[in-house]
Amino acid sequence: MTQSPDDEGTPGGQRPPRPERSQRWSDLDRPPLNAAGLRRGLVRAGGLWRQVDVVQRTGSTNSDLVARAAAGKAEEGTVLVAEEQTAARGRLDRHWTAPARSGLSFSVLLRPTEVPVARWGWLTLLTGVAVATGLSRTAGVDTALKWPNDLLVTVGGEERKAGGILAELAGADGVVIGVGINVSLRADELPVPTAGSLALAGAVNTDRDPLLRGVLRSLEEWYGRWRAAGGDPAVSGLQETYAAGCATLGRTVRAELPGGRALVGEAVAVDGDGRLVLATEAGVQEPVGAGDIVHVRPVEGG
Incomplete structure (x- = not known):
């Protein structure tokens, strides 16, 4: 996932998609996600995550999940993951592309009906905290948050954008949150010097399966804490934690x-x-x- 200098949304600047280097399975550094393993690790009785779907290619996981929710075909806790997106959107309708399987591109559907709508704006910041926490545990990379929706890593002593978040309303009672994280993006695949990836930041683990499980478990934990507090960012500890990790x-x-x-x-x-x-x-x-x-x-x- 690559980023233009002015992009404030999910990581990625607009550029022509790169062709695959050879056949689909030839890049051993970028194996496909294990959908069945992700379901076994995430879907459990009493848990938040109810359904985890992995698609090989789509335009935008956010758009797809918003449409599912509007059609009544998705419940809270649905996760949609794409190995490649062709029409992904960031803030201000910016578009981004990335080599297939070079990162994590997923959206989740939440329905925080017991939280006042006025506090739903915290969901983007909450997701940032959850992603940073999950990646710290699973990838061993120090991360920082650029307000309101960017994930920063350090590459060569410089802050680089390695992830982004986009939240969209899904009907009157739902929110779809899209997350894009650069995992194995290489230096020669970066369109601008301000982009980065976990690999370039020295991650100890770039296996996307445990990374995604770690991020989603962290999101479940923070969402549960925030929801139990009625969305109060102070009582849930979200406001203090976000401020502690905010590079802005x-x-x-x-x-x-x-x-x-x-x-x-x-x-x-x-x-x-x-x-x-x-x-x-x-x-x-x-x-x-x-x-x-x-x-x-x-x-x-x-």
Whole structure:
């Protein structure tokens, strides 16, 4: 999964898809996922995950799962994984592509009906915490979160984007959350220097099966904790944990807002609504929401 410099969504910049190097099974570093093994490891009585489907190729797992939910053909806890996506979307309708089986591309359907809708915005940040926690355990890679939806790793002493998250409403009571993670993407497959992968960050494990199980178990744990707290980010520990792992905090950033307005300030907090709070030179603390913002960029020297 590859990324354009301005992409704030899932990892990946738009570029022509690369042809497979040879036959489908020739790249031994990129074996297919074991769908049956994933189901055995994740689907259990009383657990969140009810169905795990792996498809070889699709346009977008998010679009497919939203359509399933709309047709009443998916229950909470459905997981849809694609070995390759051809029309995946990030924030602001950006598109991205990646070599087949070079990463993890999946979507999950959640129905947090007992949580006030006003708190559903935390699901993107919650997923970021869950992904970072799961990868730390299974891949041995230190990760950081760029508000609101990016996963960062360190490659050659530099922060690189290795993952992204996109949440979409699925009817009145559901949310589909899509996750893209660069796993084995090689240096010669990166379109821009700001992209990265777990392999390039020195991961001790790039086997996608345990990585996906670890991320989904972490997501189940955090979602259960947040839901039990009625979506309260403080009571569930989500707000504190996100802030501890957020690389955006403490930096001077420029937020480009709709209508050509720009706001420069130090990112000082993530508030109770999941908004990034900027302290401006005028001495005002102003929150910006993920739904309103176009870009958050570090300011040179900040």
